[in-house]
Amino acid sequence: MKKASIGLIALLMLLSGCGNKPTEEGAASPSALSQTEGAATSPAASTPASETPEQASDDGFVFEANGISIPMHAKAAPILDKLGKPQSYFESQACAFPGLNKIYQYSSFDVYAYEKDGVDYIASVILFDDTVTTKEGVTLFNKKSDVIKAYGDKFTNNLNLYVYDQGKSQLRFVIENDQVTSIEYLAKI
Amino acid sequence: MLVRKKLIIGTVAIVLLLGSLYVLQRLLMPKYVSGIVEGSLIGEYYKEDRKDFDVVFLGDCEVYENFSPVTLWEKYGITSYIRGSAQQLIWQSYYLLEETLKYEKPKVVVYNVLAMKYNEPQKEEYNRMSLDGMKLSAIKLKSIQASKMAGEHVVDYLAPLLRFHSRWDQLSEDDFTNLFGKEKLFNNGYYMRVDVKPAGKVPRAPRLPDYRFGTNAYSYLDRLTKLCKDNGIELVLVKAPTIYPNWYDEWDTQMEQYAAAHDLTYINFLKHMDDAGIDLQTDTYDAGLHLNVYGAEKLATYFGAFLADTYRLQDHRTDETWSGIWQKKIDFYDRMKQDQLDELAKYGYLKRYKAET
Numbered sequence: 001m002k003k004a005s006i007g008l009i010a011l012l013m014l015l016s017g018c019g020n021k022p023t024e025e026g027a028a029s030p031s032a033l034s035q036t037e038g039a040a041t042s043p044a045a046s047t048p049a050s051e052t053p054e055q056a057s058d059d060g061f062v063f064e065a066n067g068i069s070i071p072m073h074a075k076a077a078p079i080l081d082k083l084g085k086p087q088s089y090f091e092s093q094a095c096a097f098p099g100l101n102k103i104y105q106y107s108s109f110d111v112y113a114y115e116k117d118g119v120d121y122i123a124s125v126i127l128f129d130d131t132v133t134t135k136e137g138v139t140l141f142n143k144k145s146d147v148i149k150a151y152g153d154k155f156t157n158n159l160n161l162y163v164y165d166q167g168k169s170q171l172r173f174v175i176e177n178d179q180v181t182s183i184e185y186l187a188k189i
Numbered sequence: 190m191l192v193r194k195k196l197i198i199g200t201v202a203i204v205l206l207l208g209s210l211y212v213l214q215r216l217l218m219p220k221y222v223s224g225i226v227e228g229s230l231i232g233e234y235y236k237e238d239r240k241d242f243d244v245v246f247l248g249d250c251e252v253y254e255n256f257s258p259v260t261l262w263e264k265y266g267i268t269s270y271i272r273g274s275a276q277q278l279i280w281q282s283y284y285l286l287e288e289t290l291k292y293e294k295p296k297v298v299v300y301n302v303l304a305m306k307y308n309e310p311q312k313e314e315y316n317r318m319s320l321d322g323m324k325l326s327a328i329k330l331k332s333i334q335a336s337k338m339a340g341e342h343v344v345d346y347l348a349p350l351l352r353f354h355s356r357w358d359q360l361s362e363d364d365f366t367n368l369f370g371k372e373k374l375f376n377n378g379y380y381m382r383v384d385v386k387p388a389g390k391v392p393r394a395p396r397l398p399d400y401r402f403g404t405n406a407y408s409y410l411d412r413l414t415k416l417c418k419d420n421g422i423e424l425v426l427v428k429a430p431t432i433y434p435n436w437y438d439e440w441d442t443q444m445e446q447y448a449a450a451h452d453l454t455y456i457n458f459l460k461h462m463d464d465a466g467i468d469l470q471t472d473t474y475d476a477g478l479h480l481n482v483y484g485a486e487k488l489a490t491y492f493g494a495f496l497a498d499t500y501r502l503q504d505h506r507t508d509e510t511w512s513g514i515w516q517k518k519i520d521f522y523d524r525m526k527q528d529q530l531d532e533l534a535k536y537g538y539l540k541r542y543k544a545e546t
Contacts, residue, residue, distance in 0.1 A: 088390040092433060092478055095227070095250040095275045103392045110392055126395050161398035174398045182396040 060169025063125045063185045064135050065109065072169040072187035076113040076120035080104060083111070108132040114187075127183040134171065134183060142180045147173055212368075214350040217357060218321065220367040223541055226374050227253075227275040231285070231322030233375055234272060239514060240293045243502050244269035246378070247282040247413075248301030251429035254479040256299075258377035259522045260489035262515045265497045266504030271378030274322075276315035279304050279409040284332035286416060288323065297423045297500050300413060302444050302455075303436070308403025310338050320346050376522045381482050383529040384539055388469035388477030391433045400439035407447075414451050423454075423500055430458035430467055430488065432477040454499070458488065465491035482526060 086104040099115040112124035130139040136150040174182035221228030246252040253273030261267040323329040417424040448455035472484030505511040
């Protein structure tokens with residue numbers, strides 16, 4: 001009986017000091033390509049509180065449009081100001097999660113933003129035609145060899161998806177029949 | 190005598206300790222009674238006194254926000270319950286049906302197929318909303334096993350105190366007032382919203398690396414189909430009429446083919462919006478992601494006619510017992526609707542759901 005009591009007390013003590021929630025740091029936020037319900041396009045819910053999204057944007061991939069740099073995790077407002085009025089705007093509330101995911105559509109690309117503590121940050125940029133290129137010169141409809149020439153062979157590959165990691169960002173190519181059919185910049189959680 | 194005294198003291202100590210742990214766990218677990226209320230959906234089912242429903246819905250927000258069980262009753266005398274939860278994955282739906290069959294055997298099960306796009310566990314927070322509300326059973330264990338994220342353990346879900354013990358500094362009044370019971374928040378699993386936010390232009394659908402649903406998702410759809418067939422239950426696959434996230438044509442084709450191969454009915458309500466009279470300028474509260482109560486009533490009216498005719502569901506409105514039960518549900522539904530309308534008039538948004546935009 002005494003042993004059982006000690007065991008239970010030990011369990012209680014263990015509970016008081018253990019088991020913080022496992023973080024998802026290091027994993028990529030679910031891609032906007034998968035268009036999951038709201039929160040999934042937003043790294044906000046899982047970004048460690050001690051790390052500001054701005055700090056995370058320093059060394060990642062950067063998309064450039066008309067000379068305007070769009071780093072992942074950067075504050076969205078100044079970038080959106082420079083980009084001008086989008087063709088359309090869409091916002092969605094995640095199922096059962098606070099915060100809005102915001103999508104700004106420009107003629108050749110869409111900018112996804114996530115909200116954290118009332119501030120919007122860049123979550124993703126998806127290219128939709130070949131009038132825009134990555135900073136390293138890859139466009140839609142290029143060949144796989146063009147991608148490897150620009151970014152090297154250190155990618156992870158799953159089916160048609162080729163993913164390059166850099167800092168707190170990913171650059172994701174869908175390549176079908178040796179042709180790039182989708183390019184997405186993505187903020188990692 | 191001394192041994193007996195020690196035994197009594199020891200037993201009392203253990204009972205007190207276990208009781209304290211139980212109360213502590215109840216206190217520290219999220220209550221989901223304001224703001225994010227969806228975590229209360231699964232647990233509310235057990236409070237139903239009579240569970241022999243004609244129709245049980247399974248799936249994610251596309252079921253619990255888009256079909257009104259009260260309308261199914263009022264128009265057709267169909268009794269129904271929505272066992273839905275936020276981002277409910279297909280293995281969670283499967284195990285929820287297994288568990289539901291311990292209580293009842295519905296004539297029809299309706300499964301919304303959006304979750305077929307997920308082949309593996311997605312997010313702990315969503316898992317919690319589907320799993321924590323389930324009663325402890327071997328079925329819950331299996332659902333946890335299928336749902337846990339990498340790095341998580343079954344015990345994290347079985348003993349939520351392990352996971353939530355550090356919540357002590359976030360406790361609010363809700364945690365104390367709902368310590369041993371929660372007020373009713375839903376209408377037979379339906380999450381009501383009266384606000385309106387018209388749908389505009391939805392984002393372009395990006396190209397996907399692979400449009401095929403995963404083998405794990407398919408294996409659970411197979412099991413869901415078999416479980417229904419083994420129990421003489423009609424399984425109806427549906428896709429709710431919400432326009433974002435995008436439902437790809439390639440996905441639709443796969444569901445059509447699956448239904449045809451397994452002799453099931455599949456209804457993509459996106460193709461029946463006009464027939465149902467759904468207008469996304471007035472019938473959605475979040476620009477087309479989910480229907481509001483007006484849309485959910487229209488969809489239930491449209492779908493109910495199909496269910497009643499196709500499966501010859503009995504009209505229970507002449508049954509005094511059922512009528513009494515459902516009258517209370519209607520009263521609750523009407524009160525909730527009026528309360529929300531009042532709140533909307535007062536604040537311009539639904540304060541309870543922190544729906545300010």
